[in-house]
Amino acid sequence: MSEPLAHAHHPPQGFIRKYVFSLDHKVIGIQYYFLALFSVLVGMSLSLLMRYHMVHPDAKVAWFAKLWPTAAQGGIMTPELYLSLMTMHGTIMVFFVLTTAPQSGFGNYFLPIQIGAEDMAFPVLNMLSFWTTFVALVVMVAAFFVQGGPPLSGWTGYPPLSAIGPLAGPGEGLGQTLWIVSIAIFCGASLMGAINFIATLIDLRCQGMSLMRLPLTCWTWFVTAILGLLGFAVLLAAGVLLILDRSAGTSFFVPGGLLVSDQILNHKGGSPLLWQHLFWFFGHPEVYIAILPGMGVTSQILSTFARKAVFGYRAMVYAILSIGFLGFMVWGHHMFMSGMSPYSAMAFSVLTMAIGVPSAIKTFNWIGTLWGGKIHFTTAMMFALGFVSLFVTGGLSGIFLGQPALDLYFHDTYFVVGHFHMIMGVAAIFGMFAGTFYWFPKMYGRMMNETLGKIHFYVTFVGVYCIFTPMHYLGIAGNPRRYSDFTNFDFLGKLLPVHNFMTQAAYGTAAIQILFFINLFWSMKYGKKAPMNPWNATTLEWTIPSPPPFDNFGGQHPVVNHGPYEYSVPGAARDFIMQTDPVDVAHVE
Amino acid sequence: MPSSITSDIVKPPAPPRGGGFGGGGGGGSEGWGASRRASMTGLMVLLAATTMAFAAFTSAFVVRRGISNDWVATPLPRIVWANTAVLLVSSLLLELARRSLKSGRRTAFNRYWTAATLLGALFLLGQAVAWRELYAAGIFVATNPSSSFFYLLTAAHGLHILGGLTALVYVDVQALRLRLGPGKRTAVDVSAMFWHFVDGLWLFLMALFLVWG
Numbered sequence: 001m002s003e004p005l006a007h008a009h010h011p012p013q014g015f016i017r018k019y020v021f022s023l024d025h026k027v028i029g030i031q032y033y034f035l036a037l038f039s040v041l042v043g044m045s046l047s048l049l050m051r052y053h054m055v056h057p058d059a060k061v062a063w064f065a066k067l068w069p070t071a072a073q074g075g076i077m078t079p080e081l082y083l084s085l086m087t088m089h090g091t092i093m094v095f096f097v098l099t100t101a102p103q104s105g106f107g108n109y110f111l112p113i114q115i116g117a118e119d120m121a122f123p124v125l126n127m128l129s130f131w132t133t134f135v136a137l138v139v140m141v142a143a144f145f146v147q148g149g150p151p152l153s154g155w156t157g158y159p160p161l162s163a164i165g166p167l168a169g170p171g172e173g174l175g176q177t178l179w180i181v182s183i184a185i186f187c188g189a190s191l192m193g194a195i196n197f198i199a200t201l202i203d204l205r206c207q208g209m210s211l212m213r214l215p216l217t218c219w220t221w222f223v224t225a226i227l228g229l230l231g232f233a234v235l236l237a238a239g240v241l242l243i244l245d246r247s248a249g250t251s252f253f254v255p256g257g258l259l260v261s262d263q264i265l266n267h268k269g270g271s272p273l274l275w276q277h278l279f280w281f282f283g284h285p286e287v288y289i290a291i292l293p294g295m296g297v298t299s300q301i302l303s304t305f306a307r308k309a310v311f312g313y314r315a316m317v318y319a320i321l322s323i324g325f326l327g328f329m330v331w332g333h334h335m336f337m338s339g340m341s342p343y344s345a346m347a348f349s350v351l352t353m354a355i356g357v358p359s360a361i362k363t364f365n366w367i368g369t370l371w372g373g374k375i376h377f378t379t380a381m382m383f384a385l386g387f388v389s390l391f392v393t394g395g396l397s398g399i400f401l402g403q404p405a406l407d408l409y410f411h412d413t414y415f416v417v418g419h420f421h422m423i424m425g426v427a428a429i430f431g432m433f434a435g436t437f438y439w440f441p442k443m444y445g446r447m448m449n450e451t452l453g454k455i456h457f458y459v460t461f462v463g464v465y466c467i468f469t470p471m472h473y474l475g476i477a478g479n480p481r482r483y484s485d486f487t488n489f490d491f492l493g494k495l496l497p498v499h500n501f502m503t504q505a506a507y508g509t510a511a512i513q514i515l516f517f518i519n520l521f522w523s524m525k526y527g528k529k530a531p532m533n534p535w536n537a538t539t540l541e542w543t544i545p546s547p548p549p550f551d552n553f554g555g556q557h558p559v560v561n562h563g564p565y566e567y568s569v570p571g572a573a574r575d576f577i578m579q580t581d582p583v584d585v586a587h588v589e
Numbered sequence: 590m591p592s593s594i595t596s597d598i599v600k601p602p603a604p605p606r607g608g609g610f611g612g613g614g615g616g617g618s619e620g621w622g623a624s625r626r627a628s629m630t631g632l633m634v635l636l637a638a639t640t641m642a643f644a645a646f647t648s649a650f651v652v653r654r655g656i657s658n659d660w661v662a663t664p665l666p667r668i669v670w671a672n673t674a675v676l677l678v679s680s681l682l683l684e685l686a687r688r689s690l691k692s693g694r695r696t697a698f699n700r701y702w703t704a705a706t707l708l709g710a711l712f713l714l715g716q717a718v719a720w721r722e723l724y725a726a727g728i729f730v731a732t733n734p735s736s737s738f739f740y741l742l743t744a745a746h747g748l749h750i751l752g753g754l755t756a757l758v759y760v761d762v763q764a765l766r767l768r769l770g771p772g773k774r775t776a777v778d779v780s781a782m783f784w785h786f787v788d789g790l791w792l793f794l795m796a797l798f799l800v801w802g
Contacts, residue, residue, distance in 0.1 A: 121630075194638070198630065233638045233639070233642040240741070240745070248737075278648070278649065
């Protein structure tokens with residue numbers, strides 16, 4: 001293993017060592033954050049193109065023809081192009097935004113600090129994991145520029161479509177291959193990151209930082225790392241099998257006797273269901289990877305700005321662990337319509353309902369945290385409250401989908417699209433916004449602008465509800481997903497005004513994100529200087545300067561005497577007790 | 590505190606006495622203790638990931654074998670038995686090496702470790718020979734699902750052997766250049782444990798081939 005902490009005794013010199021191939025977890029965290037920021041811009045642009053097309057499927061757009069001469073001949077987006085955009089939207093958002101920023105971005109930056117360590121356990125591995133992720137992104141984006149363009153098999157890449165090569169459609173040649181290779185590289189990067197997170201959390205906690213004194217953010221980063229470790233390994237295996245089917249003529253996933261584009265294929269004996277099982281065994285933990293860090297950040301922020309301990313800390317920890325554990329047992333609920341035995345479906349359904357229990361416990365505990373608190377409505381707090389709201393909304397539709405009898409109807413409709421966008425595309429993003437506003441002062445030594453932040457919050461909050469709530473209605477009305485054109489069907493044509501509304505809301509919501517970017521970049525240079533602890537928060541990151549020195553604690557070794565959320569403790573001099581405050585300050589364990 | 594968001598502060602915090610920031614020497618979370626423990630944890634985590642990947646391959650193997658009738662058992666090239674023995678002996682030699690190191694017998698360590706590394710390389714060569722035997726018999730990756738899995742699993746395992754071999758070579762070079770100080774003891778243990786794991790994995794794969802073909 002690489003030598004941990006050997007670099008920690010002198011600061012790095014030179015631009016390359018400081019900002020490019022940095023071993024400092026803080027720099028690496030910021031690098032991941034900016035990678036995610038770039039990716040979200042790409043992903044959002046793709047979604048706007050999709051939404052435009054859905055309400056104007058026959059529109060001639062001049063620059064479509066320039067950009068995609070074959071796929072948008074005459075400026076009209078072909079269905080294949082639409083599906084490619086949809087595939088890349090999903091892939092980039094899920095992998096390069098939702099798996100990187102909350103975990104590798106904020107987690108890398110703040111996990112070592114919150115546990116009182118100088119750096120991650122394996123700094124060289126950490127650096128490699130970022131640059132490997134970067135290479136994965138380059139390969140993924142390259143798929144846009146190769147012959148045939150990006151794949152059109154969805155972010156789920158189901159075979160046979162994804163396994164039989166260019167015969168299946170444009171983008172299924174080199175584009176699909178690059179997609180699989182990119183995902184495989186990403187798997188490797190995630191595994192490296194998971195090793196670091198787990199080893200750091202288990203072994204590098206400072207004196208007094210017992211497991212039950214960890215901030216909930218650390219618990220979520222820990223469980224997320226375990227989910228990633230076990231899940232991405234399986235995805236990697238599946239990806240290897242898929243590449244072999246495509247390039248080596250094997251038949252892991254492709255059955256015999258397929259007639260595609262007037263050609264009988266050479267494969268025989270494989271099973272597309274095998275891919276589905278392997279993919280969703282990864283795919284379900286993946287969505288918990290996307291949401292858990294946001295839950296940790298929310299707990300942290302709600303506690304800070306309600307000046308109250310997190311209600312039921314122990315229950316929150318058990319809930320995080322349960323969500324992680326149960327998350328591995330419910331993958332079949334993505335496959336209710338695959339022809340599985342109703343008994344299997346029942347088993348997966350019961351487990352899916354069961355996972356609602358720890359999620360509900362967390363939600364009630366967030367409310368319990370707020371109850372009777374002295375609430376400060378900072379932007380970070382607004383986004384955390386927004387997270388709770390969106391998590392409940394998104395989670396509720398999940399309960400419907402978890403019933404096979406209902407999923408019979410809802411599967412592959414907009415009801416599913418509404419569900420996962422609410423919970424991943426919005427709640428998780430709100431978690432990232434919340435984390436940004438909360439931790440920006442620590443990272444950059446300056447405050448973000450609260451007015452810009454509040455405007456951005458309110459418009460985004462209303463906007464996302466406008467975009468994604470109607471999708472539930474559309475699903476109930478029978479609107480299928482992954483169709484590029486609804487105008488050919490009478491019953492769908494009637495729903496076009498709803499699509500129009502959602503598209504307008506999407507434009508507005510996307511536009512207001514400009515405020516966030518302005519706020520972010522302007523504040524880095526010109527924001528009001530931030531003190532060490534602007535929020536009067538209790539966890540270890542608030543005991544060090546803003547921004548922190550290269551070795552976090554300036555050569556000191558913090559000693560922790562208190563739990564992470566000792567706010568408004570009766571008898572204490574202030575309404576918060578920092579984790580490193582002396583023992584004799586009145587405290588509750 | 591000036592310019593803080595909440596104004597509930599009554600007075601600044603008392604200077605730390607017993608708590609707060611201690612000097613060096615925390616409870617084992619710094620220095621070599623932490624580094625060794627962290628490396629061991631890192632190894633266990635890596636082994637968990639590898640186990641999951643091969644569990645996925647095994648699951649695919651079992652499913653693929655069960656769902657169709659085109660499975661033709663791949664004849665195991667005879668050299669694979671020799672390769673297995675070579676791998677087992679290399680693990681044994683690594684253990685003898687570690688014991689020698691513990692009792693300070695450096696020369697013995699160097700001999701055992703180098704021998705084990707060479708045997709590891711020999712294993713890989715033997716696997717390549719096994720592949721060539723299959724080519725000669727007209728059995729390739731896409732010939733039938735059984736051969737697909739044979740090549741896939743031996744290749745995946747071989748990649749892990751290569752990784753382990755890199756670690757073994759690193760330790761060997763350090764040892765032969767007389768640079769294997771106490772700080773590198775963890776590297777020795779971690780490399781050896783990884784090697785034993787990959788050895789055990791090979792035994793599992795052999796059982797899979799022999800029983801399920």
